[in-house]
Amino acid sequence: MHAHGHLLVFCTTLIIFVGVLTLVRSRRIGERFALLWMALAVLLLLASSIGYPYLFSIAQFVGVPYPPSALFFFAIVGQTLLILELFVWISKLNDRTRVLTQQLALLREKFERELV
Amino acid sequence: MPRVLVIVPAYNEAGSLPQVLGELTTLYPQYDVVVINDASRDSTAEVVRSTGVRLVTLPCNLGIGGAMQTGFSLARDEGYDIAVQVDGDGQHPASQVDVLVEIICRTGCDIAIGSRFITGEGYQSTALRRLGIRVFSATLSAFTHTRITDPTSGFRALSRRAIHLLAREYAEDYPEVEAIVVAHRAGLCIREVPVQMSARSAGISSIRALHSIGYIFKVSLSIVMCSIRQRTVLP
Numbered sequence: 001m002h003a004h005g006h007l008l009v010f011c012t013t014l015i016i017f018v019g020v021l022t023l024v025r026s027r028r029i030g031e032r033f034a035l036l037w038m039a040l041a042v043l044l045l046l047a048s049s050i051g052y053p054y055l056f057s058i059a060q061f062v063g064v065p066y067p068p069s070a071l072f073f074f075a076i077v078g079q080t081l082l083i084l085e086l087f088v089w090i091s092k093l094n095d096r097t098r099v100l101t102q103q104l105a106l107l108r109e110k111f112e113r114e115l116v
Numbered sequence: 117m118p119r120v121l122v123i124v125p126a127y128n129e130a131g132s133l134p135q136v137l138g139e140l141t142t143l144y145p146q147y148d149v150v151v152i153n154d155a156s157r158d159s160t161a162e163v164v165r166s167t168g169v170r171l172v173t174l175p176c177n178l179g180i181g182g183a184m185q186t187g188f189s190l191a192r193d194e195g196y197d198i199a200v201q202v203d204g205d206g207q208h209p210a211s212q213v214d215v216l217v218e219i220i221c222r223t224g225c226d227i228a229i230g231s232r233f234i235t236g237e238g239y240q241s242t243a244l245r246r247l248g249i250r251v252f253s254a255t256l257s258a259f260t261h262t263r264i265t266d267p268t269s270g271f272r273a274l275s276r277r278a279i280h281l282l283a284r285e286y287a288e289d290y291p292e293v294e295a296i297v298v299a300h301r302a303g304l305c306i307r308e309v310p311v312q313m314s315a316r317s318a319g320i321s322s323i324r325a326l327h328s329i330g331y332i333f334k335v336s337l338s339i340v341m342c343s344i345r346q347r348t349v350l351p
Contacts, residue, residue: 104175
């Protein structure tokens with residue numbers, strides 16, 4: 001990759017890093033995900049700066065002849081894991097909302113009955 | 117005498133509820149009745165209030181599963197011995213509620229399901245739905261080795277053990293069929309009783325004809341998923 005291509009990659013990851021940092025600082029990313037996203041942002045930043053020359057040797061090490069493919073592979077696996085984590089979390093939230101809705105309805109009925 | 121709670125889930129059933137509730141309260145003065153209003157957008161709540169029947173209104177729509185589970189939680193918390201589900205659309209014969217209750221009392225079984233296919237009398241549903249029910253029946257017997265002719269029937273009575281189990285675990289979208297798997301895996305006894313149902317007297321079914329094929333697929337899949345899930349064990 002040419003020097004300005006490398007610069008583009010680095011700048012993009014830097015923007016992501018700053019963005020994540022801002023969101024974590026302003027607590028718009030909850031505690032559960034803050035650590036994960038910080039780790040991800042740092043990893044991206046490292047990979048696009050000092051880790052960059054090693055990407056090719058890593059690709060060779062895992063036996064993928066075309067380095068960008070290796071990069072895509074890792075990226076997609078990472079994204080899939082992240083989405084899976086989100087689905088687990090959504091399911092949990094859904095369960096909690098359901099229980100809360102039911103309990104709220106039952107308590108309200110009890111409350112109204114005692115008022116009469 | 118066992119304490120019985122009749123749970124009537126209702127979503128936009130203002131048209132059919134007066135008759136359903138009227139029959140239930142005149143036939144069974146000894147049973148308690150509660151309507152779970154699943155955030156209806158019509159006058160369901162007012163209609164129920166005017167009849168004097170106990171009413172629990174959910175603040176947002178949870179679907180039939182979430183609504184029934186609310187009723188099971190109520191039955192569990194207030195110590196009822198038997199809970200009976202009677203749909204608010206008028207398909208379930210109020211006159212046969214005591215048949216279900218009696219089966220639970222007499223046989224000691226945990227779930228009594230009213231089946232419209234044992235004698236083949238009364239409303240038999242549409243051909244497509246009967247096909248779907250056949251598929252579920254076959255899938256169920258393959259995965260749980262139980263023979264249930266009418267697994268989608270919501271007309272059922274539950275023992276105290278079943279109430280406790282289903283208050284804890286009840287599916288959201290297609291709960292009737294899944295509940296059979298959950299109950300079977302928890303070691304509960306399930307029994308079918310012949311009943312005669314009628315076509316709904318008013319309102320619209322939550323399962324539309326166009327979606328029936330998708331419904332058949334999803335429910336069959338949910339039976340499989342439910343069979344591989346970790347089982348819920350009663351304390």
